[in-house]
Amino acid sequence: MSNNNASTNLAVAHKAVKQLRLEASVRRIHVSQAATDLKNFCLQNAHKDPLLMGVPSGDNPFRPPKSCGLL
């Protein structure tokens, strides 16, 4: 029984080391580069963002229409 536990712990430890090796080998870029890209994405798409810019009542499906004209 104790041998079984020992080999399971060994397998778990092997797996953990393998996973860490994989994560350590990931290619990374500088935060300055990554942050600039995030900022640029925000700014480029800002005009398309209704929650940011607001949408005129006419186009907005959730806002109640201003007036109801009865013919």
Added chain:
Amino acid sequence: MYPSIHPSIHLSTLTSISSSPVIIYVHLAVQQLQTLCFLANFPLAKMAAQEVQPSETIAKLKSESEALKTKLEEERAKLHDVELHQVAEKVDPLGQFVMKTRRTLKGHGNKVLCMDWCKDKRRIVSSSQDGKVIVWDAFTTNKEHAVTMPCTWVMACAYAPSGCAVACGGLDNKCSVYPLSLDKNENLAAKKKSVAMHTNYLSACSFTNSDMQILTSSGDGTCALWDVESGQLLQSFHGHAADVLCLDLAPSETGNTFVSGGCDKKANVWDMRSGQCIQSFETHESDINSVRYYPSGDAFASGSDDATCRLYDLRADREVAIYSKESIIFGASSVDFSLSGRLLFGGYNDYTINVWDVLKGTRVSILFGHENRVSTLRVSPDGTAFCSGSWDHTLRVRE
């Protein structure tokens, strides 16, 4: 053949002695001794010795593990040359935001636990503690469909991309798909299809790009990808050390990955094809309740019981922003981005929704209205509104 150390009694002489117990005992002991000496001369003995002392090898692996972790942190730190809010210093600050509740969806008899938008930007599916799953038309607030699940605490629900089905699950440990019928009178429960089977509660589910596959996360510590039609398990994802509470799929343009967050305080990024965990982030101080990809797919946000939301950049492989305030002491249950990624909405356990400027790291608005914890929050597919669900039994659509 025989080692230089000869046992004093040779085996062959023992066999001729009568078989009284003591003699047999000695016989066996001598046999063992001989075998051990025999083995000692072979390389196999080395392996046997290792079997006998696995604790040595484990210790070696553990120290390698620690060394790798330190190396990982060092590599990440080397590239940490600036903070996100510093890069965003020149960006115009956001003005005052006024977001009003436009619709309140009432009808659940108990805590709302999860909700999802349909791609048509007007229908919403929500699930609650009392086992009810309701499909609403958010424009009119009408209930279009209602299903009663056989279990309580339906913690996960999702709309299929086609709009023709919904998936849900919770304490039943399963994820079931209900095709939505156009006939209001039809009993949806009759057509129910059980897709996923976990060994603990279902915490989150999401269809992939089509109605054919579902990704699930569970209290059993795993995530899994399922084929809807056959119910077959296509891939499983192991790596979390505790319950997995949330998941989000990467925007389709960025490929086959998804992120999950769990009670082990880790957020893991997975490759859907191989089942491999490709990146892992552990900076939160408590359970991660919600994860959501940034619209470009290069980053993701998380909300946690440690009362903070954080932004992790995938290409820099590190946390790049923390959204927190000393006055916010309750956990964030749910997060989502606005369309451009500039705003991060966080639903909290103190009944409020905090709106954060993602670039500058500051809070731009705090929204009240719910009378209990906000448990779920999603921005609509076209970004015109967002919906929050709460333990106060209601859902609110705001913009």
